[in-house]
Amino acid sequence: MVRLTDADSVGLVEPRVAHFDQPFTLQCRETLPRFDLTYETYGELNADKSNAVLVCHALSGDHHAAGYHAPEDAKPGWWDVCIGPGKPIDTSKFCVIALNNLGGCNGSTGPRTIDPDTGEPYGANFPTVTVKDWVKSQAMLADTLGIDRFAGVVGGSLGGMQALQWAIDLPDRIEHALVIAGAAKLSAQNIAFNEIARQAIQSDPEFHDGRYYQADAVPRRGLMLARMVGHVTYLSDDSMGVRFGRELKSGDIESGQDVQFQVESYLHYQGTSFSERFDANTYLLMTRALDYFDPALEFDGDLVRALRDVTAKFLVLSFSSDWRFPPARSDEIVDALIEARKDVVSATIEAPNGHDSFLLPNARYFDVLGGYLDAVARSRG
Amino acid sequence: MVRLTDADSVGLVEPRVAHFDQPFTLQCRETLPRFDLTYETYGELNADKSNAVLVCHALSGDHHAAGYHAPEDAKPGWWDVCIGPGKPIDTSKFCVIALNNLGGCNGSTGPRTIDPDTGEPYGANFPTVTVKDWVKSQAMLADTLGIDRFAGVVGGSLGGMQALQWAIDLPDRIEHALVIAGAAKLSAQNIAFNEIARQAIQSDPEFHDGRYYQADAVPRRGLMLARMVGHVTYLSDDSMGVRFGRELKSGDIESGQDVQFQVESYLHYQGTSFSERFDANTYLLMTRALDYFDPALEFDGDLVRALRDVTAKFLVLSFSSDWRFPPARSDEIVDALIEARKDVVSATIEAPNGHDSFLLPNARYFDVLGGYLDAVARSRG
Numbered sequence: 093m094v095r096l097t098d099a100d101s102v103g104l105v106e107p108r109v110a111h112f113d114q115p116f117t118l119q120c121r122e123t124l125p126r127f128d129l130t131y132e133t134y135g136e137l138n139a140d141k142s143n144a145v146l147v148c149h150a151l152s153g154d155h156h157a158a159g160y161h162a163p164e165d166a167k168p169g170w171w172d173v174c175i176g177p178g179k180p181i182d183t184s185k186f187c188v189i190a191l192n193n194l195g196g197c198n199g200s201t202g203p204r205t206i207d208p209d210t211g212e213p214y215g216a217n218f219p220t221v222t223v224k225d226w227v228k229s230q231a232m233l234a235d236t237l238g239i240d241r242f243a244g245v246v247g248g249s250l251g252g253m254q255a256l257q258w259a260i261d262l263p264d265r266i267e268h269a270l271v272i273a274g275a276a277k278l279s280a281q282n283i284a285f286n287e288i289a290r291q292a293i294q295s296d297p298e299f300h301d302g303r304y305y306q307a308d309a310v311p312r313r314g315l316m317l318a319r320m321v322g323h324v325t326y327l328s329d330d331s332m333g334v335r336f337g338r339e340l341k342s343g344d345i346e347s348g349q350d351v352q353f354q355v356e357s358y359l360h361y362q363g364t365s366f367s368e369r370f371d372a373n374t375y376l377l378m379t380r381a382l383d384y385f386d387p388a389l390e391f392d393g394d395l396v397r398a399l400r401d402v403t404a405k406f407l408v409l410s411f412s413s414d415w416r417f418p419p420a421r422s423d424e425i426v427d428a429l430i431e432a433r434k435d436v437v438s439a440t441i442e443a444p445n446g447h448d449s450f451l452l453p454n455a456r457y458f459d460v461l462g463g464y465l466d467a468v469a470r471s472r473g
Numbered sequence: 474m475v476r477l478t479d480a481d482s483v484g485l486v487e488p489r490v491a492h493f494d495q496p497f498t499l500q501c502r503e504t505l506p507r508f509d510l511t512y513e514t515y516g517e518l519n520a521d522k523s524n525a526v527l528v529c530h531a532l533s534g535d536h537h538a539a540g541y542h543a544p545e546d547a548k549p550g551w552w553d554v555c556i557g558p559g560k561p562i563d564t565s566k567f568c569v570i571a572l573n574n575l576g577g578c579n580g581s582t583g584p585r586t587i588d589p590d591t592g593e594p595y596g597a598n599f600p601t602v603t604v605k606d607w608v609k610s611q612a613m614l615a616d617t618l619g620i621d622r623f624a625g626v627v628g629g630s631l632g633g634m635q636a637l638q639w640a641i642d643l644p645d646r647i648e649h650a651l652v653i654a655g656a657a658k659l660s661a662q663n664i665a666f667n668e669i670a671r672q673a674i675q676s677d678p679e680f681h682d683g684r685y686y687q688a689d690a691v692p693r694r695g696l697m698l699a700r701m702v703g704h705v706t707y708l709s710d711d712s713m714g715v716r717f718g719r720e721l722k723s724g725d726i727e728s729g730q731d732v733q734f735q736v737e738s739y740l741h742y743q744g745t746s747f748s749e750r751f752d753a754n755t756y757l758l759m760t761r762a763l764d765y766f767d768p769a770l771e772f773d774g775d776l777v778r779a780l781r782d783v784t785a786k787f788l789v790l791s792f793s794s795d796w797r798f799p800p801a802r803s804d805e806i807v808d809a810l811i812e813a814r815k816d817v818v819s820a821t822i823e824a825p826n827g828h829d830s831f832l833l834p835n836a837r838y839f840d841v842l843g844g845y846l847d848a849v850a851r852s853r854g
Binding site: 120283285332353355 | 500501502601603658659660661662664665666668669672673676677678694697698701702705708709710713714716717718719726727731732734735736737740741744761764765767796
């Protein structure tokens with residue numbers, strides 16, 4: 093149930109769309125003739141527009157980060173635990189901007205958009221999009237809102253990677269980069285899991301080489317499998333054990349019935365509901381952006397050199413049970429920042445829920461994140 | 474190339490088939506009217522038949538554990554590094570028996586076998602098989618060979634679980650149980666990965682509800698995905714990093730070409746070659762046997778009680794980088810054995826290759842395993 097009267101909720105929110113009627117050339121050298129970005133804002137922009145915080149979403153997120161679209165909504169936005177008046181990202185102090193990234197499937201230009209050259213949806217022909225492209229397009233959105241410089245850019249997982257890329261690509265436009273449960277680049281194992289997810293989607297006969305919209309089909313099984321793989325890697329072995337253990341959903345082997353464990357039933361549910369709401373081509377594109385992310389690459393693989401011109405101060409957070417992007421991956425960012433003589437605060441939060449911990453309430457997590465941003469707000473008076 | 478002249482190879486070997494023309498009732502209460510087990514032996518059985526060692530295979534293994542079937546074979550059996558004259562499982566001291574388990578796809582009765590009731594392959598109707606069923610059928614194989622009591626039962630992963638079940642179910646017939654990279658039961662995360670593999674197979678349209686033989690089809694994509702998921706969990710993040718890193722196989726994002734990382738290409742190759750050689754229904758059945766394995770279940774979940782009547786001595790080995798069945802899972806077995814006042818030697822081997830380490834050469838692994846078995850051989854004079 094929506095609790096619009098809750099003092100710490102941003103309440104009812106409405107997405108807006110920014111139109112960009114100019115060609116946008118991507119890192120892959122392809123050009124979109126125009127594009128839209130769907131976004132939401134929470135809190136008031138101050139007079140000198142110096143209190144804006146950009147929230148970047150992860151693999152399957154979108155612009156709806158906090159609040160409710162309608163009183164009957166069952167759930168608020170994906171990061172509602174962190175965004176609101178008095179919450180760690182405090183909307184009584186900051187004006188928060190959250191968008192659906194380019195290539196997304198929830199209002200921004202993406203594979204479902206009609207390609208003006210063909211009159212058909214882009215589908216799998218939507219150009220490759222990178223984290224650099226997102227930063228560039230996010231800066232264009234900031235321009236339309238009159239924001240020269242973000243007080244902070246914040247995100248978890250792939251969202252944190254955008255914050256890091258912001259600090260590198262647009263040092264004059266970001267004061268603080270908050271990188272949560274991130275990494276400076278994916279490991280071979282990370283890429284491998286993403287590739288399994290992609291193969292699951294692409295091998296679904298309903299995928300039709302990405303032209304499933306035209307075929308009036310949906311590669312539901314592939315998306316379900318992709319989400320199941322993702323989901324297992326977001327949780328920790330321990331948290332799954334505590335939550336499901338080896339509890340049976342149904343069946344009994346001694347009586348010859350098929351046994352189904354609770355964890356199987358849970359994964360089916362998660363996978364199926366995801367396949368109802370997410371676009372397969374966007375999933376492929378977002379996992380590719382994750383795999384490609386490697387800001388040190390243009391600096392001969394030297395992250396310290398990549399950080400040379402950074403002026404933003406950093407908060408780098410990781411979670412003890414996160415095995416997708418474990419604390420050691422955050423440490424790599426912290427170590428490079430220190431070696432580059434940048435300003436960095438870091439913490440590893442003891443939390444049992446694996447990579448998903450960045451989306452869940454946790455006292456120390458909220459204290460550190462909220463405390464850092466509170467200091468940012470106070471420093472600007 | 475086959476090196477049949479290698480002094481430590483068992484050389485050319487030939488599979489044999491044991492026929493059991495009697496009904497065999499499984500734990501699920503279904504009955505097979507008759508069944509075959511395909512097996513190989515390496516080394517000589519001594520006069521009093523007291524030097525037999527049973528090698529149990531894991532998920533995708535079979536009876537071909539050592540040596541070569543033909544001089545032109547590209548590879549020897551799956552555990553050739555461990556089995557041979559002078560190797561840790563020393564065939565100059567022991568007579569090693571390796572079989573393809575019931576439900577397998579390499580000669581033993583399984584889903585591909587014709588069901589005498591229908592005249593068609595069992596397919597997905599092959600009854601549920603458990604580790605207990607395997608132990609029972611392996612004992613029947615021992616009977617045909619005149620072996621009352623194994624000097625040792627040894628296996629890695631699911632193979633080690635069979636060794637543990639042997640010690641519990643048939644205490645009079647096993648002197649030593651060697652449990653390598655095993656666990657007393659699967660965790661929710663383990664089950665989740667297996668379920669993803671099953672869903673991948675079952676959702677392949679070529680699966681035809683398990684009747685793909687009749688449809689002259691093979692669910693290759695599903696098997697490929699299943700193997701890819703399995704493979705990533707067998708390796709460690711570090712070992713994948715060392716082996717593949719983020720090396721590109723092809724492509725360049727700046728020139729708009731699709732990028733393929735080496736690790737993706739490797740996984741495709743592994744998945745595809747597996748799908749050429751393995752049976753999908755067997756994969757489903759074997760992963761189910763893994764999930765169901767829980768010898769403590771009939772003792773109210775109390776592993777110590779389950780071990781009460783055990784007389785076998787144990788060697789329990791785990792590998793430092795194994796995150797599928799990490800050392801802590803072996804420790805659970807060791808702790809229960811100690812509490813049950815049984816004889817147990819255990820070690821965690823420092824090894825970089827994850828769960829796969831049990832199949833790879835490693836000096837300390839071989840020293841511990843070989844040393845333990847050497848003491849077994851010496852104790853019997």
